[in-house]
Amino acid sequence: MEQKSNSSLKAIIIVLAILLVGSLTYMYKMSTENEEVEKSNEALMSDKEILLNDLNTAKASYDKAIAENSGLKSELEAERAKIEQLIAEVKKSKGDVASLRRFKDDYRRLKRDMDNLMAENKKLKGENASLTAERDSTRNALDQSRMYNDTLVSQNENLSRTVEKASKLTIVNLKTESFKERSSGKLIATDKASRVDKLKISFTIAANEVAKSGSRLYYVQIIDSKNNVLGDKKTETFGDYTLTYSFTTNVAYQNKTMEISEVLPGKDFAKGTYFVNIFDKDQLVANSSFSLR
Incomplete structure (x- = not known):
């Protein structure tokens, strides 16, 4: 009878030990998953901040290019508006994986458009600078001729006014x-x-x-x-x-x-x-x- 009681006690102890180990294992797993979720959320928030920084940098580039008042001002303003719209959407989002993936795709597309437009703007600025230099190089040569022409024009205008006045009927x-x-x-x-x-x-x-x-x-x-x-x-x-x-x-x-x-x-x-x-x-x-x- 005593031997049977000892066997039952051992069985209970073994079951309790198994349950304890299972509980500890479950708690460890849950703790690990929570840490992974927190790390994942932190990573998502970090990705969101990085994306916003990239977007704000792109907007600043557009602001600078627009302030230069180049021939592409309207195109630059249109692309800046797209960047501003995307910034607003990113700020309102909860930072989930699907949204961030879509926003990153949108940014990469807008970035390609920006790079192309900035390259075109740079080329246009270079052409304008060349034209300005060419204009300045010929300005001195034209000054004397212009002064002479201005004198002739002034004389002709005075003569025309005199003739016009004289030709009016009284x-x-x-x-x-x-x-x-x-x-x-x-x-x-x-x-x-x-x-x-x-x-x-x-x-x-x-x-x-x-x-x-x-x-x-x-x-x-x-x-x-x-x-x-x-x-x-x-x-x-x-x-x-x-x-x-x-x-x-x-x-x-x-x-x-x-x-x-x-x-x-x-x-x-x-x-x-x-x-x-x-x-x-x-x-x-x-x-x-x-x-x-």
């Missing part, structure tokens, strides 16, 4: 007369606003042998005392300037003195002072005023 003796037309067609001079139904505008174009002969169009503008434009009230645009005019008169100029006379019919003329302006395109060449009572 309008003189601008005057306006007011009339009442009778049934017979006879015009009776009057300055009474209620009776006036005709305005006669006349002026003289002085002779000018320097001016070109040919057709000349003048715009006549008559403004009443209420600041209304009389007549056709048409508009013409000259660049940024818009002119509202009463009528036009077309003159066949032959370098001789010419007397021009036009009649503007109307009714219900207001009392007060009227202003008459004559324009050659957008240039005011003559003006006068008259009054109706």
